[in-house]
Amino acid sequence: MNYLEVEHLQKHFGEVQVLKDISFSVKPGEVLSIIGPSGSGKSTLLRCCTFLETLSSGKISYMGQEAVQAKDGKRPVYAPKAEFRKIQHYFGLVFQNFNLFPHYSVLRNITEAPRLILKKSRTEAEKTAMELLKKVGLADKAKAYPCELSGGQQQRVAIVRALAMSPSILFFDEPTSALDPELTGEILEVIRLLAEDHMTMVIVTHEMSFARAISNRIIFMADGYIVEEGTPEQIFERPAQERTRQFLAHYQ
Numbered sequence: 001m002n003y004l005e006v007e008h009l010q011k012h013f014g015e016v017q018v019l020k021d022i023s024f025s026v027k028p029g030e031v032l033s034i035i036g037p038s039g040s041g042k043s044t045l046l047r048c049c050t051f052l053e054t055l056s057s058g059k060i061s062y063m064g065q066e067a068v069q070a071k072d073g074k075r076p077v078y079a080p081k082a083e084f085r086k087i088q089h090y091f092g093l094v095f096q097n098f099n100l101f102p103h104y105s106v107l108r109n110i111t112e113a114p115r116l117i118l119k120k121s122r123t124e125a126e127k128t129a130m131e132l133l134k135k136v137g138l139a140d141k142a143k144a145y146p147c148e149l150s151g152g153q154q155q156r157v158a159i160v161r162a163l164a165m166s167p168s169i170l171f172f173d174e175p176t177s178a179l180d181p182e183l184t185g186e187i188l189e190v191i192r193l194l195a196e197d198h199m200t201m202v203i204v205t206h207e208m209s210f211a212r213a214i215s216n217r218i219i220f221m222a223d224g225y226i227v228e229e230g231t232p233e234q235i236f237e238r239p240a241q242e243r244t245r246q247f248l249a250h251y252q
């Protein structure tokens with residue numbers, strides 16, 4: 001069974017159609033990278049997949065369960081509360097700008113959701129958090145506040161915060177683009193380690209050589225469409241579409 005199935009997703013903002021008939025799936029253990037010019041709808045696609053935006057039409061299913069749009073049409077969620085809570089555990093999202101809570105310590109940033117949503121005890125949540133922090137080399141920062149950390153450290157905490165919910169799929173939206181170049185490597189290394197652990201991931205990135213090295217599959221998006229998808233070799237060495245060739249030429 002696919003972990004995620006997106007079928008004929010369309011998204012409008014007012015008159016403007018930002019996503020035009022997007023369909024794709026994510027298999028267990030797969031690393032899928034989404035590349036494409038800015039403004040092509042990549043962030044909107046991740047926001048739709050993680051229910052931060054409502055869909056205009058189409059279907060999203062996690063683990064074969066279709067997410068249903070809330071009837072009141074106001075909440076940007078897709079299911080009755082109880083079902084939404086269940087589906088919400090299936091994914092995590094790491095943003096470009098880390099989005100840590102500035103007034104919470106690192107440890108509290110990580111343990112808040114497992115305690116509130118997964119109803120974990122404080123001891124249990126902190127134990128998991130410390131194990132994960134150790135993995136990304138930040139065990140000594142548990143009591144620090146986000147403002148005391150470098151951008152790369154903040155982003156590693158954001159990754160740990162997402163992992164602490166034990167998601168089936170982890171989404172990344174340009175996880176290194178807000179970082180100085182010398183801090184990019186430490187984040188890519190964490191993602192590489194997660195791939196080695198067979199974490200299922202969907203990564204929007206402009207790091208082409210990284211995407212090529214780490215991904216099982218690449219999707220190229222432009223103007224709200226999936227222009228083509230294929231293996232890294234297909235997309236980077238033998239792109240079928242002129243639009244893909246044009247885009248990749250900027251990275252050579």
Ligand code: ADP
Nearest residue numbers: 013016018036037038039040041042043044045
């Ligand atoms: P990308 O991540 O590929 O750069 P985005 O998904 O951020 O692209 O944006 C795609 C298009 O949707 C852009 O033209 C952007 O201006 C527009 N857009 C994104 N979010 C909104 C919004 N909340 N309201 C109106 N337009 C939006």
Ligand code: MG
Nearest residue numbers: 042043044174
């Ligand atoms: Mg974006």
